[in-house]
Amino acid sequence: TGSTRPQRMLKAVQKNATKGDPESVISAIDYYCRHREWAMNVGDEKGLILDSVLTEVNPGTALELGTYCGYSTIRIARLLSPGSKLITVEFNPDFAAVARQIIAYAGLQDKVTLVEGPSGDLIPKMKERFGIKSFDFVFLDHWKDRYVPDTKLLEDCGLLRKGTVLLADNVICPGAPEYLKYVKNSAHYESRYYKSNLEYTTVEDGLEKSVFLG
Ligand SMILES: Nc1ncnc2c1ncn2[C@@H]1O[C@H](/C=C/CNC(=O)c2cc([N+](=O)[O-])cc(O)c2O)[C@@H](O)[C@H]1O
Numbered sequence: 001t002g003s004t005r006p007q008r009m010l011k012a013v014q015k016n017a018t019k020g021d022p023e024s025v026i027s028a029i030d031y032y033c034r035h036r037e038w039a040m041n042v043g044d045e046k047g048l049i050l051d052s053v054l055t056e057v058n059p060g061t062a063l064e065l066g067t068y069c070g071y072s073t074i075r076i077a078r079l080l081s082p083g084s085k086l087i088t089v090e091f092n093p094d095f096a097a098v099a100r101q102i103i104a105y106a107g108l109q110d111k112v113t114l115v116e117g118p119s120g121d122l123i124p125k126m127k128e129r130f131g132i133k134s135f136d137f138v139f140l141d142h143w144k145d146r147y148v149p150d151t152k153l154l155e156d157c158g159l160l161r162k163g164t165v166l167l168a169d170n171v172i173c174p175g176a177p178e179y180l181k182y183v184k185n186s187a188h189y190e191s192r193y194y195k196s197n198l199e200y201t202t203v204e205d206g207l208e209k210s211v212f213l214g
């Protein structure tokens, strides 16, 4: 049987990036996905918005829902201050296996905890398993119909605090209409849309940043 897209992406990283250099891993993935084979990474254009929001928040504890191959995991982890932690959740074991190798290749494994399993099961265990009081930053990039239920679950589990920033990918393409309605109509969030393009294309997409007001 042939290789998978994530496996080919990993090969491209091992061939073209410098071990321990996150920027070169990011560039190698972006080059591969732009010129060889598209993949659903947040990408270089939306990645700059992710970088700027992340730098502004400077989270001590961050959560990512939907690791995939670890591209945004690296974008986030490379900007974390010493001692800060990123927990990333992925339920596909094949994707998780590739992501672990890409994260390690970038030399960021000490800042990242990749947890395998469905977000719906893992979110309620965050406090007991990882000693998390609350998250300062959450990046939502998993199945789009999970954005609302998982946001509600984070609220119910007391994992959001006044000022926690949620950043959601793909609110336009493929789209997360229920999520946009939820955060925009809720008195508990202050939201704004960052217009951009779908990774490696000229199709419109964007990120929605929502601050939890408590
Ligand atoms: N409940 C859950 N718990 C844990 N892991 C979960 C999960 N639901 C999904 N995942 C994982 O998160 C990733 C899914 C991403 C969906 N994105 C997408 O479908 C997507 C599509 C396009 N697109 O089609 O252009 C562009 C994009 O940027 C996209 O993020 C996959 O790695 C999947 O295994």
Ligand SMILES: [Mg+2]
Binding pocket: 040, 041, 042, 141, 169, 170
């Ligand atoms: Mg996405």
